[in-house]
Amino acid sequence: MNHVSIARRLCAVTVPLLLASNLLTATAGPFQTSTQSQSQSQSQSQPASSSRTDRSGSERLGIFVNIGIVLDRLGREFVNPTAGTVSYDGYLAHGGFGRRYLAIRPATAVPGAPVLLLLHPRDESPERMANLTAAGRLAAQQGAWVFMPEAINGDWNDTPGLSGTDDVGFISTLLDTVIPINQLDATRVYVAGYSNGGYMAERLACERADRIAGVATVGAPLRAAAENFCPLTRPMPVVQFHGTADVIVPYAGGEGRPGAVEASNYWAGRAGCAAGAIQITALPNRERNDQTRAVLRRHAGCPSGVDVRLYTIDNGGHTWPGSTYSTYTALLGRTSGDIDATLELWSALIPYSRTPR
Secondary structure: OOHHHHHHHHHHHHHHHHHHOOOOOOOOOOOOOOOHHHHHHHHHHOOOOOOHHHOOHHHHHHHHHHHHHHHHHHOOOOOOOOOOEEEEEEEEEEOOEEEEEEEEEEOOOOOOOOEEEEEOOOOOOHHHHHHHHOOHHHHHHHOOEEEEEOOHHHOOOOOOOOOOOOHHHHHHHHHHHHHHHHOOOOOOEEEEEEOHHHHHHHHHHHHOOOOOOEEEEEOOOOOHHHHHOOOOOOOOOEEEEEEOOOOOOOOOOEOOEOOHHHHHHHHHHHHOOOOOOEEEEEOOOOOHHHOOEEEEEEEOOOOOOOOEEEEEEEOOOOOOOOOOOOOOOHHHOOOOOOOOHHHHHHHHHOOOOOOOO
């Protein structure tokens, strides 16, 4: 077991205890009344006669956990800075675990900002997801707050109805925490994910449609279980991207798994779109050297507040379209430069909210 795994286990076991003792506080949002400065001033005014041997058990625990967090950070990739943004780590306790999330927000925050939950693929990190998608652009250019929660052991419990790690509850608790503190718009909360994270995004849409305004996935058409267990309480926009040369999650599906077109039809059907009313648009071939072409398959005849799209990447792999990190995913196939999935999914989802604004 390497030092990163050890650090993560330390954090998972002891962060809930630390949170309970108020020794570790997630970074305060710009609208949160911070008590940290008050605590610091109080500690500075106390006599300097305290010795190291006088530290309480809680203080020693705080030092122990903070060391674990530092070790964890040393083993992680750092977020590439985006001008006009601020990024920070947050921690909260849920289900007996200390759970971590990464946040990127505008440097100048204003009330009523929209939220994007961005979920990493299996065995990856929030930092890698932030860099892979260049998510900081949404904070800098669109005023969005982007939250990237971290899965336990890098694996989301993404199958609807499946017991085990309560990732749905964790992400719901995250929203309960960050939205009121930072005065964010609870009606404009969107979720997007890649691969395992994409399936988790769909599970959230199925089980928490009361919180989610729209969903987007890359390389994650639909879990077979979702066809039988998806208590969707309201239709919502769904935007999907999938490469025809994806060898990890085949475009055509198989082994009981729906393919990309079948999944898009499923979401259109749940939304009440007219059956068979499809618009096909070949998108401009902006990057001719990547040997891919992007085609938009969009359902027509959908109710107000619903947009169901499938971006098919001909010859594309299990990759995030438009990513400049294609060298990291080269073994997963070609990355298309014809579209930018990050900006495309945002422009498709942001017109919609859970309730009229």
